[in-house]
Amino acid sequence: MMPDVQEFLQIDAPALLAAVLACAACALVGNFLVLRRQGMMGDAVSHAILPGIVGGFLVAGTRETLPMMLGALAAAALAGLLIEAVRRLGRLESGAAMGSSSP
Helix, strand or coil, rough: HHHHHHHHHHHHHHHHHHHHHHHHHHHHHHHHHHHCCCCCCCHHHHHHHHHHHHHHHHHCCCCCCCHHHHHHHHHHHHHHHHHHHHHCCCCHHHHHHCCEEEE
16 A cells, blocks of 8 residues: 555645645635636736747747746736736726727
């Protein structure tokens, strides 16, 4: 019975821990966005990070994780700031500022 536990801890435990931490982080941010009536912000930011990942790769010239994560973080922050600026300056609802067609 011991080899099964050891194999689980080597292979499955890190993946399970990453999944639990990701769920906790997404739940906290998701609830905050729903309460602010910005439920589509997660969708908008998730689409905006792809150019950030590509930009991180082009700047660093490598496929290492850190440069691409920094590029994604920069793109997400920029998208959030620009969406909020369009919402405030254009006096629009958050869905319209993100280009969402849902009411």
